[in-house]
Amino acid sequence: MFEIHPAAADKAAVLAAREGLGGQVSAMILWDGGEESGYALYDLQTDTVNLLVCRSADADLQEWLVRAVLNAAANRNAVTAVCFDKSQFPILEKLGFSVEDGCASVSIPDVFNRPCAGCAGGC
16 A cells, blocks of 8 residues: 655655655655655645656656645645656656646646546546
């Protein structure tokens, strides 16, 4: 079983430094079987969250990390998510992000107002 939790500011800073990112970022940590197995770094500005990095060896769990970031952002009144990391685009497109001019973006409410692939609309 996996869990995803917000990281403390000091842990987020360590992960940001590992990724070569400056400034203050927030992080979600993925725990699988009691072991840290992935993370997502993001920056929230007013009503937009920028997904900076998402790392996990398991693509399905990586999708859940993105969902956790979107949920945290929505809880802080963000309505739009963007990502400029092209390596993330395939997973983001599965979540409904559209890609244009090197940027993936989505309306956060739209993500949560449609069924996930796992329930195929039966939720």
